[in-house]
Amino acid sequence: MNDTPEFKPESPGLEAWRMFRRNIPAVFGLVLLIVIFLATLYGALIYNGDPFDIVWAPHEMPGATPEFPLGTDYLGRDIIAGLLTGGGPTLAVGAAAAALTMFIGISLGALAGYYGGWVDNLLMRFTEFFQVLPALLFAMVLVTLFSPSLWTIAFAIGVVSWPQTARLTRAEFLKIKELEYVTAARAIGARNKRIIWKVILPNAAPPLIVSATLTIGVAILFEAGLSFLGLGDPNVMSWGLMIGANREFILEAWWPVTFPGLAIFLTVFAVSLVGDGLNDAFNPKLRQR
Amino acid sequence: MTLSYLLRRIGYGLLLMLGVVILNFFLIRLAPGDPAVVIAGEMGGATEEMLESIREEYGLNKPIFTQLWIYVSGIATGNLGESFFFNQPVSKLIGLRIWPTILLVITAQILSISIGVFMGVIAARKPNGILSGIVSIFATIGYAVPVFWTGIMLIILFASVIPIFPVEGMQSVKLRDAGFVVKTLDIAHHLVLPAFTLAIIYLAQYARLSRASMLEVLGSDYIRTARAKGASEVSVLFKHALRNAALPILTVAGLQFGNLISGALLVETVFNWPGMGRLAFDSILRRDYPTILGVLFFASAMVVVANIITDISYRWADPRLRRKS
Amino acid sequence: MSPLLEINDLAVTFATRHGEVTALDSVSLHVNEGETLGIVGESGCGKSITALSVMGLIPQPHGRIRAGSIKLAGEEFVGATPARLRQMRGAEAAMIFQEPMTSLNPVFTVGDQIAEAITLHQNTSRDRAFKDAIALLDRVGIPEPDKRARDYPHQLSGGMRQRMMIAMAVSCRPKLLIADEPTTALDVTVQAQIFDLLNEIQRDFGAAILLITHDMGAIAEMADRVSVMYAGRVIETATADQVLDTPQHPYARGLIDCIPALGKSETGLKEIPGVVPPLHMLGAGCAFAQRCDHAQARCLREKPKLINHGHHPAACHGVEEARL
Ligand SMILES: Nc1ncnc2c1ncn2[C@@H]1O[C@H](COP(=O)(O)OP(=O)(O)OP(=O)(O)O)[C@@H](O)[C@H]1O
Ligand code: SF4
Ligand SMILES: [Mg+2]
Numbered sequence: 002m003n004d005t006p007e008f009k010p011e012s013p014g015l016e017a018w019r020m021f022r023r024n025i026p027a028v029f030g031l032v033l034l035i036v037i038f039l040a041t042l043y044g045a046l047i048y049n050g051d052p053f054d055i056v057w058a059p060h061e062m063p064g065a066t067p068e069f070p071l072g073t074d075y076l077g078r079d080i081i082a083g084l085l086t087g088g089g090p091t092l093a094v095g096a097a098a099a100a101l102t103m104f105i106g107i108s109l110g111a112l113a114g115y116y117g118g119w120v121d122n123l124l125m126r127f128t129e130f131f132q133v134l135p136a137l138l139f140a141m142v143l144v145t146l147f148s149p150s151l152w153t154i155a156f157a158i159g160v161v162s163w164p165q166t167a168r169l170t171r172a173e174f175l176k177i178k179e180l181e182y183v184t185a186a187r188a189i190g191a192r193n194k195r196i197i198w199k200v201i202l203p204n205a206a207p208p209l210i211v212s213a214t215l216t217i218g219v220a221i222l223f224e225a226g227l228s229f230l231g232l233g234d235p236n237v238m239s240w241g242l243m244i245g246a247n248r249e250f251i252l253e254a255w256w257p258v259t260f261p262g263l264a265i266f267l268t269v270f271a272v273s274l275v276g277d278g279l280n281d282a283f284n285p286k287l288r289q290r
Numbered sequence: 291m292t293l294s295y296l297l298r299r300i301g302y303g304l305l306l307m308l309g310v311v312i313l314n315f316f317l318i319r320l321a322p323g324d325p326a327v328v329i330a331g332e333m334g335g336a337t338e339e340m341l342e343s344i345r346e347e348y349g350l351n352k353p354i355f356t357q358l359w360i361y362v363s364g365i366a367t368g369n370l371g372e373s374f375f376f377n378q379p380v381s382k383l384i385g386l387r388i389w390p391t392i393l394l395v396i397t398a399q400i401l402s403i404s405i406g407v408f409m410g411v412i413a414a415r416k417p418n419g420i421l422s423g424i425v426s427i428f429a430t431i432g433y434a435v436p437v438f439w440t441g442i443m444l445i446i447l448f449a450s451v452i453p454i455f456p457v458e459g460m461q462s463v464k465l466r467d468a469g470f471v472v473k474t475l476d477i478a479h480h481l482v483l484p485a486f487t488l489a490i491i492y493l494a495q496y497a498r499l500s501r502a503s504m505l506e507v508l509g510s511d512y513i514r515t516a517r518a519k520g521a522s523e524v525s526v527l528f529k530h531a532l533r534n535a536a537l538p539i540l541t542v543a544g545l546q547f548g549n550l551i552s553g554a555l556l557v558e559t560v561f562n563w564p565g566m567g568r569l570a571f572d573s574i575l576r577r578d579y580p581t582i583l584g585v586l587f588f589a590s591a592m593v594v595v596a597n598i599i600t601d602i603s604y605r606w607a608d609p610r611l612r613r614k615s
Numbered sequence: 616m617s618p619l620l621e622i623n624d625l626a627v628t629f630a631t632r633h634g635e636v637t638a639l640d641s642v643s644l645h646v647n648e649g650e651t652l653g654i655v656g657e658s659g660c661g662k663s664i665t666a667l668s669v670m671g672l673i674p675q676p677h678g679r680i681r682a683g684s685i686k687l688a689g690e691e692f693v694g695a696t697p698a699r700l701r702q703m704r705g706a707e708a709a710m711i712f713q714e715p716m717t718s719l720n721p722v723f724t725v726g727d728q729i730a731e732a733i734t735l736h737q738n739t740s741r742d743r744a745f746k747d748a749i750a751l752l753d754r755v756g757i758p759e760p761d762k763r764a765r766d767y768p769h770q771l772s773g774g775m776r777q778r779m780m781i782a783m784a785v786s787c788r789p790k791l792l793i794a795d796e797p798t799t800a801l802d803v804t805v806q807a808q809i810f811d812l813l814n815e816i817q818r819d820f821g822a823a824i825l826l827i828t829h830d831m832g833a834i835a836e837m838a839d840r841v842s843v844m845y846a847g848r849v850i851e852t853a854t855a856d857q858v859l860d861t862p863q864h865p866y867a868r869g870l871i872d873c874i875p876a877l878g879k880s881e882t883g884l885k886e887i888p889g890v891v892p893p894l895h896m897l898g899a900g901c902a903f904a905q906r907c908d909h910a911q912a913r914c915l916r917e918k919p920k921l922i923n924h925g926h927h928p929a930a931c932h933g934v935e936e937a938r939l
Contacts, residue, residue, distance in 0.1 A: 130306055130309045130310075132545070133309075133590045133597075135551040135593060138570060141582075143317075146320065146321040148322075244438070251445060252449055262439035265439065266439070269433070272434075511712060514718070517670075518705060518709065519732045519735055520704035520706060521731070534720070
């Protein structure tokens with residue numbers, strides 16, 4: 002680090018992207034994610050029809066009938082149809098829940114970190130309180146109370162998962178608010194609101210972007226867990242629901258639970274590869290290698 | 291470790307629990323519909339007398355703060371309400387179910403920390419070695435696998451392919467009346483799959499974390515001092531380095547405990563493990579709110595206790611945090 | 616009588632992102648029983664690496680002994696088995712480090728850390744070793760040693776910690792004590808106390824000391840003989856008086872000119888102009904050439920060897936020329 006020549010970066014985003022591009026697992030994750038996304042987007046169109054429709058004999062082995070390459074479930078529903086239509090809701094709920102998580106977490110964390118004092122104290126106690134509640138259980142309670150739909154599920158996941166984001170945001174704000182450019186902004190008379198959103202937040206963005214990515218992964222797992230338990234929207238096909246519905250018959254047929262599980266795994270895996278890649282790309286320590 | 295610190299810590303824990311109770315109280319009232327009906331559960335069978343007695347007991351006709359007071363003081367005396375589905379006091383229901391959950395969660399915690407940390411320590415010796423690579427790939431995979439699916443895959447594997455572990459329940463029916471030793475072994479045998487299912491996710495994370503933490507510690511001056519004394523490699527790694535590297539691991543172990551309980555919920559459902567998670571699942575299907583909220587209360591209490599233990603062990607592990615009395 | 620420590624033509628390299636760099640280049644020196652050898656030189660010249668080589672503790676995985684020999688009491692330690700090295704460390708040669716703040720393990724008590732050093736090499740009980748540790752703390756001038764033994768490092772001052780390091784180092788009565796800038800991190804008043812303590816210890820325990828420093832004043836006070844290092848090589852070696860009075864190498868002369876004369880204020884502290892070239896940029900000639908007033912064409916072509924030019928050994932073409 003000491004004898005590396007100084008160079009002017011063109012823009013942090015562009016530089017991070019160049020780092021990211023060189024990270025093979027991260028690029029693999031990104032491609033995988035795009036493939037999954039496109040598959041759930043267009044696949045449903047190709048396999049038109051209701052995934053709840055019974056189309057064949059129950060428990061058809063994968064490969065036994067060319068029409069149903071991944072076989073059928075205990076009711077004779079096409080597994081590929083389920084996979085392709087079930088991904089959409091899972092991804093949508095994951096994204097919506099992550100957005101809510103980030104919104105609550107960043108807002109509270111920013112206020113706590115920026116204002117400090119009793120505001121910080123109060124908000125952090127509040128955060129600690131939420132960390133005491135086991136997230137999945139709390140989400141289950143919320144979903145049951147407010148009857149399951151995609152929105153309530155996304156809402157419940159967001160409400161239970163923000164504390165970590167709040168802590169991270171607070172830590173970043175505590176660090177950044179001491180830096181010179183913040184003092185400078187204050188000296189020229191910028192308002193608190195402006196300093197929080199326009200000065201500090203953009204500089205806290207890298208770790209928050211990484212955290213947002215990983216939050217999507219966690220939210221997808223949450224959604225899967227809830228639908229697996231039968232707490233998802235019963236009228237919408239989802240990967241977790243497929244596993245939950247076929248759970249009783251796993252010893253007779255492995256495929257109806259295996260493929261949706263693989264789909265969840267691959268999606269979250271891809272998301273976390275991208276997250277790790279972003280983390281490395283934003284991390285100045287690794288940048289110079 | 292000062293006593294006053296301990297008392298303060300416990301006091302704060304009780305405050306958090308009070309928060310959970312108040313939250314529970316408002317959750318019932320937030321649910322759409324008549325709270326009495328909510329409490330009775332949507333079994334359809336709640337008679338008007340039953341609802342009346344609920345209104346009486348919970349003081350539902352009284353002002354909201356009186357209701358809150360009745361609720362909080364009820365819980366303070368150990369009254370978590372009545373499960374109308376199971377027809378039993380909630381505290382009794384949970385009292386039966388909490389031990390299997392504690393057994394499962396603690397076993398998983400011990401497994402994941404001990405195996406994970408061991409792997410991490412070994413991997414840290416060669417930061418670019420094969421084991422390091424395996425640890426980080428494994429950690430990413432472990433993070434991405436839905437825990438209930440891991441459980442199901444293990445059931446498929448161990449039920450049909452290599453049937454050496456039971457895949458369901460906590461005890462064999464035929465051994466219910468066996469002697470203590472046989473019974474304990476039987477439970478341990480049943481525990482293997484659920485505990486490993488739960489441990490796998492966290493195991494990988496602990497391995498990655500302890501590898502990173504060890505790498506940092508192994509570069510420090512006092513490790514060189516230990517070597518200069520002639521300490522063996524094992525002692526350098528597991529005594530001098532690990533004691534220091536354990537601090538961030540402990541922090542995460544404390545934070546993970548809540549997640550572990552969430553995971554246990556799913557694992558219990560998959561393996562039919564007769565714990566609180568299974569109870570929560572059953573009562574949610576029946577909308578048996580007193581039981582659900584009781585489970586939420588006890589699960590939160592477990593997290594609070596775990597946090598206190600973490601704090602204490604943190605102070606034990608890092609003498610810099612101990613203050614002289 | 617053969618010397619206690621004898622290093623011959625030692626070469627140590629590091630794998631870096633600039634390729635393999637030579638941190639030590641044919642370093643030769645020796646320490647006789649009971650004497651103090653000072654090693655001086657600017658930061659980065661290889662003093663610590665020399666010391667760590669003796670202990671068999673070259674930073675892994677990048678560092679490597681390429682050539683040469685290190686003999687302690689006649690026994691060769693280059694290529695010794697790890698087990699033998701472990702046996703030697705702490706028992707036959709012990710080391711005191713520069714940073715007493717970070718060189719002690721924060722999670723063990725001072726007494727435990729000394730007792731560990733003892734139990735590693737002697738067949739005693741832990742209790743016995745702990746009692747010995749208290750006696751050692753007393754010996755190095757720590758007040759209330761039985762209480763302090765139960766303290767953790769963060770509860771002690773820097774000077775106390777360095778005393779404790781010394782107690783730990785001498786706990787197994789090693790023949791050779793290596794002190795790598797033992798006072799650099801300490802207050803000036805404490806520095807003198809530590810040097811006094813080292814002198815006393817040497818007298819009582821009869822250990823030889825390899826004292827690393829870049830403080831010529833400390834050399835004048837402590838050392839019997841001196842080796843001056845520059846960019847990974849020994850460039851001058853003689854008795855302390857000889858080097859201080861009649862330095863041969865221009866670099867050594869520069870170092871001695873930098874010593875603030877007694878009584879003078881420190882404001883006029885001189886420095887040798889220029890910087891040490893980074894290891895990966897060392898060329899074929901004398902590493903000091905860029906900073907040397909006497910550099911000639913030959914200095915850029917050919918590395919000067921450490922040879923006696925009449926007075927005492929120095930590695931400089933200029934000395935040779937002057938004598939011719
Ligand atoms: N782990 C390492 N990897 C690469 N190079 C190293 C490493 N350790 C030391 N070096 C190089 O070896 C050379 C000698 O280092 P050494 O620590 O012996 O210097 P020193 O004389 O003790 O300096 P100081 O007075 O600062 O302690 C330095 O130039 C340094 O760059
Ligand atoms: S060899 Fe030449 S350059 Fe090097 S110190 Fe001597 S005179 Fe100066
Ligand atoms: Mg040094």
